[in-house]
Amino acid sequence: MVVTTQVxxxxxxxxxxxxxxxxxxxxxxxxHYLDEVFTRISAVQERFRHGELPDGRTLNWLSQQGDFAVTLLSGDGPDFCEDRARLLELLFCLANLHESLRRPQSQ
Ligand SMILES: [Zn+2]
Known part of the structure; x- marks a missing residue:
């Protein structure tokens, strides 16, 4: 593990x-990280609404964000308490997106 004492x-x-x-x-x-993630997710959703499926790289990125949120939520560092709600929202958002990607587009 890299030691970084510098704040x-x-x-x-x-x-x-x-x-x-x-x-x-x-x-x-x-x-700020979550701001960017939410922005990118809504861009993916917007394109999907217009019939464009996310490519492999985007899907990969999305699953990384899910892992990231789970990692942070499972940690008990005091830093993350106030951001828990947004992390949960992120997971919810990702779950919704995956759900809609699975469904036929005629819905
Ligand atoms: Zn910031």
């Missing part, structure tokens, strides 16, 4: 929230 903060605009270790590579706090 890193979010690189988004005026935000200076501490970055959880799991997001060090992304360089943003959880709230």
């Amino acid at each position: 890193r903060v979010c690189r988004m605009g005026a935000c200076s929230t501490r970055i959880p270790p799991i997001l060090t590579r992304q360089g943003v706090c959880l709230a």
Whole structure:
């Protein structure tokens, strides 16, 4: 495990929230990370509504976000308490999307 004692903060605009270790590579706090994830998911949903199926890379990315949310939710670090609701919302969103991808499009 890499030792980083230095506290890193979010690189988004005026935000200076501490970055959880799991997001060090992304360089943003959880709230901003989730903003981006939700934006991308709604873009996928929007394209799907117009008949465009997500490609393999997108599906892969979606399942990674699911794993990510589960990992964070199963951790008990105090950092994540306030973001739990949004993580649950993310899982719910992903579940809905998978459900609609499975269904025939005539619905
Ligand atoms: Zn931030």
